[in-house]
Amino acid sequence: MKLPDFEAWSIFACVVEHKSFTGAAQALGRSKATISKAVMRLENQVGAPLFHRTSRRLSLTESGNKLVEHARSILSEGQAAEEAARGEASEPVxxxxxxxxxxxxxxxxxxxxxxxxxxxxxxxxxxxxxxxxxxxxxxxxxxxxxxxxxxxxxxxxxxLRDVKTYIVAAPVYLERMGTPRHPAELVKHECLQYSLLTAPDHWRFTNEAGEDVSARPRGRLRANNSDAMLHSLRSGLGIAVVPDFIVSEDLATGAVIEILNDWQPPVVxxxxxxxxxxxxxxxxxxxxxxxxxxxxx
Structure with missing residues (x-):
């Protein structure tokens, strides 16, 4: 019975992790030639190329994509076995x-x-x-x-835990524009939008009665990070839907106020x-x- 080439599989996983033969060689303390030969050996065994190689870029082929998880599993299980053998359960490295x-x-x-x-x-x-x-x-x-x-x-x-999401605005904004009493009124307001929501152009809300309402937010600021919207929120430029870890301090100081308390955005x-x-x-x-x-x- 011929055993699998575990070293070649592990080296293949390292090349993918470090995105280059050079990076894998440095991480493993091997020569680049040794890394290249191991990958070529594995390619000969599986009968297909694992990488597209150019002078600037290394990317997985279709075969490489199918096999990389097997390689990572082999490497991970080998590392776990060695750690157990060395008694590193108490001092992992x-x-x-x-x-x-x-x-x-x-x-x-x-x-x-x-x-x-x-x-x-x-x-x-x-x-x-x-x-x-x-x-x-x-x-x-x-x-x-x-x-x-x-x-x-x-x-x-x-x-791990639920993340509470708040609908908030600065007092100066609410003094100027009024406080919406129902999510349907948000179409009349400026909104600060987080662009990485599953549906950033549709804000959904539910209440304890089980009603489900959606609104199309409009506004002049959209960002792919909620922290980036905080200054605009505090300055009274609009209403935002933000998680607790972003806005809890501002709620505590009164820099922003929770609105539409009877309505809850989708649970995350x-x-x-x-x-x-x-x-x-x-x-x-x-x-x-x-x-x-x-x-x-």
Missing amino acids: GLVRLAVPMSFGLKQVGPVIADFLCANRGISVDMHLSDAKVDLIGDGFDIGLRIAALPDSSLRVRK ALHLVTPPGTIRPQRVTTLIDYLVAQFGR
Whole structure:
């Protein structure tokens, strides 16, 4: 029986993670020629090219896309086995790649990661901040935090907590334009729009009676980050729908006021998402447990 070429599979996963043969060579402490030969060996075994190679860009072929998850699984399970053999369950080491939303990452995750790193000296964290939905699998992330109503997917999803969303405006705006009493009145108002909503041109609201109302917001500012709208919100330029971690301080100081209290935007939650598979390196499990302890309240 011929055993699989586990080294070549693992090297293939590293090339995808680092997006280059050179990056994988540096990360693994191997020569670029060794990396290239391993990938070529694997391509000969599977009978298809795994990468499109140009002088400027390296990208996966269709075959490469189909096989990369198998490669990542082989690498991950091998790392987990070695860590268990070395007794690293108590002292995990290595890099964890984490994807988080921009504002939530700055306000909430950054301080938590600082505490985590102080408590886990052997672990490094590569934290990617973006409000755009990243490809957790394609971009090689170990963990993602997402704030949304998540659809079904191949990812493993764990809900950590609900995220309260507020409909708010500055007092100066309400003094000038009046306070809407029903979501249908929002069409008469200036609205500040978050462009990465599933349907940014349709704001939906429900009340305790089960009524479902939608409104088409209009306004002069649209942004792909809620923090970027805060100054305009405080300046009285419009009404916004924003999550608690963005606006809680402004609500406490009275810089903005909650309106339409009887109506609630669609419920969203903070989720921890990970690639499929049950075996993870201990360093990843350690960070997952820490994030759940901090945010799963």
